[in-house]
Amino acid sequence: xxxxxxAKPAPAKxxxAPAKxxPAPEPEAPPxxxxxxxxxxxxxxxxxxxxDYREAxxxxxxxxDSKVAYNQIADIMRALGQNPTNKDVRKILGNPTxxxxxxxxxxxxxxxxxxxHIVNDPNKGTLDDYVEGLxxxxxxGNGTVMGAELRIVxxxxxxxxxxxxxxxxxxxxxDENGSINYEAFVKHIMSV
Amino acid sequence: MDCxxxxxxxxxxxxxxxxxxxxxxxxxxxxxxxxxGFRGHMTRxxxxxxxxxxxxxxxxxxxxxxxxxxxxxxRGDTGQ
Numbered sequence: 001x002x003x004x005x006x007a008k009p010a011p012a013k014x015x016x017a018p019a020k021x022x023p024a025p026e027p028e029a030p031p032x033x034x035x036x037x038x039x040x041x042x043x044x045x046x047x048x049x050x051x052d053y054r055e056a057x058x059x060x061x062x063x064x065d066s067k068v069a070y071n072q073i074a075d076i077m078r079a080l081g082q083n084p085t086n087k088d089v090r091k092i093l094g095n096p097t098x099x100x101x102x103x104x105x106x107x108x109x110x111x112x113x114x115x116x117h118i119v120n121d122p123n124k125g126t127l128d129d130y131v132e133g134l135x136x137x138x139x140x141g142n143g144t145v146m147g148a149e150l151r152i153v154x155x156x157x158x159x160x161x162x163x164x165x166x167x168x169x170x171x172x173x174x175d176e177n178g179s180i181n182y183e184a185f186v187k188h189i190m191s192v
Numbered sequence: 193m194d195c196x197x198x199x200x201x202x203x204x205x206x207x208x209x210x211x212x213x214x215x216x217x218x219x220x221x222x223x224x225x226x227x228x229g230f231r232g233h234m235t236r237x238x239x240x241x242x243x244x245x246x247x248x249x250x251x252x253x254x255x256x257x258x259x260x261x262x263x264x265x266x267r268g269d270t271g272q
Binding site: 059074075078079081082083084085086087088125129130132133134136152153154156157158159160161165168169186189190192 | 212213214219220221222223224225226227228229230231232233234235236237239240
């Protein structure tokens with residue numbers, strides 16, 4: 001479950017002075033600051049939470065350098081209960097090129113403020129958002145949408161899903177008429 | 193009314209279904225939010241079995257008998 005945030009989203013940009021030149025000599029080199037002002041994000045997770053996150057992070061490290069590739073960041077966040085859009089993640093990463101997405105790596109300390117930022121996002125999708133979003137396609141106003149319609153929407157709007165993703169998502173969800181009760185569907189989705 | 197849906201592999205028989213608001217920023221924003229939620233769900237579902245390093249990949253069938261073997265006591269194994 002996503003940890004509740006107590007953060008006050010006050011931009012500390014005016015305060016400036018990023019801690020680049022730390023007085024105490026640190027054994028690890030700090031990650032280079034990306035264009036997105038990630039340094040303004042204060043990490044507020046408890047040590048217990050960070051331990052959980054570190055464990056998940058480690059699972060994604062296939063190379064063994066205690067880092068993960070940029071293109072794994074979204075999945076780690078999802079694994080940890082968040083639902084960032086791909087656009088959100090790219091922004092946090094400083095809008096990297098596809099090449100950078102595949103090859104640039106970030107360590108756990110660099111990941112934490114990224115994750116904190118997503119956790120702090122006030123625009124997170126709620127159950128209500130999803131239901132209302134799907135209600136738009138409920139032509140008969142009876143609480144159902146046609147599976148075929150939903151497939152088209154998911155594949156052509158927003159951050160298009162692939163056919164394989166859509167198949168995986170909708171497996172077993174349509175009734176014998178090919179309809180989906182979208183409120184039940186969304187509740188099912190949100191429960192994991 | 194022609195509904196030419198781009199980048200879609202769906203059969204043409206479904207062209208009557210709806211006017212998909214391809215250019216509507218609000219619709220796209222709503223869709224992106226839903227898709228984000230779906231992707232989150234699918235990722236979590238996918239990694240769930242990977243969490244358990246057991247050889248049996250049975251998500252629901254928790255066979256009591258397999259763990260019951262130890263409880264039944266070893267037969268003829270030890271000569272005590």
